[in-house]
Amino acid sequence: MDIHGRGVLITGASRGLGAALAQVLARQGARLALVARGEQALGEVAGAIRAAGGEAHAIVADVGAKDEVYPITGAAAALLGEVEVLVHNASDLGPVPLALLADTACEELERVLAVNVVGPFRLTKALAGPMLLRQRGLVVHVSSDAAVATYPRWGAYGASKAALDHLARTWAAELDGTGVRFFGVDPGEMDTAMHAAAMPDADRRSLARPEEVACKLAQMIGDDTIPNGARLEAAAWTAPR
C-alpha cells in the first residue's frame, strides 16, 4: 500500500513512538488525524508537520473515555474523508513507579484496561464499519514484550497488552477475507518518556530510538504481504526488498 494521500489516525501521537510515526508518515504524504490528551504537545507535533507542508489535525481526546469515541472518529472522518489506517499506539503504563499487583489499586488496573484494551476496541468498532463497506483498511496494534513474557511489576500493563494482542488476532480471524487487515507490533524497548517512567535507571544507550522504530512501523504499514493477524517484532524486522 502506498501511504501517499491516505488518511491515517494515530492515537498517543503527542510524543514517543506515536509522534515519530506521525512525522515519518507525513513525510511519505499521509494525511493524519492525531489523537492525544495533551493539547499543547499534540498541537506542537501537528504544527511541525503542517509547517513542513504536511497535513495533520490535532484531535484532543482521551482514548480511554467512552463518550469520546465518536467525537474522535467523527472529527477524523470529517477532516480526512476516509480513515484507511488506524494505529492504536496510546498506552497507559499503570501505577508509576511500577507496582506489584498486590499493591495495584483496582482503579489503576481499570484505567490501564480502558486505555490499552477497551479504547482500541471501541475505536476499531467505530472505524472498521466504514472500512468493511469499502473492503479496504488496516488496523495496527502497538503491543509489548510484556504481553508475552511475565515481568514482576508489569502486571497491569502486561495483562492489558496480552488482551490487546488477542483482540487483534480475533478481529483478524473474524474479518479475514473482507479486505480489512489487522496486525500487532512489539516495538521493543525504546528511549521514550514512558520507558523512563517505568525504568528510570535504564541505560538509555541500550534503547532503540523511537524514530528508528517508527521507520520500521511505516514499512510494515506499507507492506501488504504481512499475514492478517500477524504479530511482528520491530527488532526482527528487515525492510522488504
Next chain:
Amino acid sequence: MKPAAWPRGDPGATRLLHVDPAAHESSGRRGLVDGRIGDLRLLLREGDLLVVNDAATLPASLRGVTEAGVPVEVRLVGSGRGGAAGDGEAGVDDEDGGGGCWRAALFGAGDWRQRTEDRPPPPALGAGEELRFEAAVARGEDDGPGRPGRPLRATIASVDARSPRLVSLCFAARGAALWRALYRAGRPVQYAHTARPLALWQVQTAYAARPWAVEAPSAGLALSWELLLDLRRRGVAIARVTHAAGLSSTGDGELDAHLPLAERYEVPAATVLAVAAARRRGGRVVAVGTTAARALEGDARSHRGRLVAGAGTTGLRLGPAMRRRVVDGILTGMHDPGTSHFALLESFAPRALLLEAHAFAAERGYLGHEFGDAMLILDNGPEVRALRRRASTAAA
C-alpha cells in the same frame, strides 16, 4: 402505529414486513409477509445490490443563549451557508463543516421532551446576533466525567426567507477545534416519543463514516455486520452513498412544508460501478432508507437519468408520480400515512397497498419511528416462496 421509544439491544430482533407490489398486482394476493430482518438472506438474491447511507449522525442539537441571555436550542440542518436566499439549494463548501458555517433551525424554550409543535417559537434573531453554547457535559446530561469545555460561539450570518427559524450560522472555531467543540456542545436530535436522553453511539449505524446526518439514517440501524457479511457471502453486493439526512420536523408548519430541504450527497465511483454490475447481472438495486434512495435518484435526475459519481445537493421529493431510474426496491422503517416519508414510499408501491401494509403491521404489533421495525418493498422473486412456505408451516 406505536412508536419504538428506545433503541433495540439486538438489531436481529427487528421485524421485517416484506411488501411485494408485483405479487399484489399480478395475483391479487396480499403480497405481505411478516418476518425478521434476517430474512433479507432469503429475500435478496445473488447479484442484487444493497446501497446504504454511510453518513454518521452528528450531535446536532445545541443549547445556547442569545446576547440578551435568552435560551435557544439550535438544531443543525446541514453544513454550508446555502439556502439563505430561499432558493432551496444547499451550499456545498469544504469538508470542514462548510468553512464553519451551517444552516440551522431555531427552537424556543423546552427540549425534546415536548412535541416540537407544542414548543413556543424561538426568539426572533437577526443577522449579526451572537450565540454561545455550553458543553453538554456541564449540564449534567451526560454520563461522562466533567470536562472543562471552552464555550462554543457562533454568529448568525443570515435569516432564511422561508422562515425566521431557519438561519445560517457561522462558528468562530475551525477544523479539529470546531469538531471538538461541536461534539462537546451537541446532543443527538431526538423527539418526544423517545424515553430518555440518547447517547451519540445509539444513533450510529454499524458503518457510520463522515458525520453528515443530523438525524440517524435509521433504516440502517437494523443491519448488523453479521447480516451484512452473510449477505455478501451469498453474492449480494453492498455499496454506499453519503447523504446528509436532515431534520424530519421543526414544529413550524410552514417550515415543515419545505422539508426535506436540499441536502448534500456523494455517490462514490465504486457505487456507480456496482449499480452497473447489478444491472448487467439482472440484479436489483435496493436502497437502505429514504436518504439513500434520494441520493441515488437525485443524482440520476441531475444527470439526465444516469447515475454519475460525485458530490451534489438534491431537494428531490420522491412520490407517486416519480419515475425511478436507479432504485428497484427500498428497505425502510415503518412510516405513518400522512407523513412525507409515507408519500415517498408511494414511488415504490401503490397507496392502497401501503395502507394495507401499514394496517397489517400495526395489527401485528410492529413499532414505528427511527428505532422501530422495518419494511422491504421489493418485487417478488422465486426465493421468497420458501419463506412463505415456512411462514405457513409455522402458522399450521
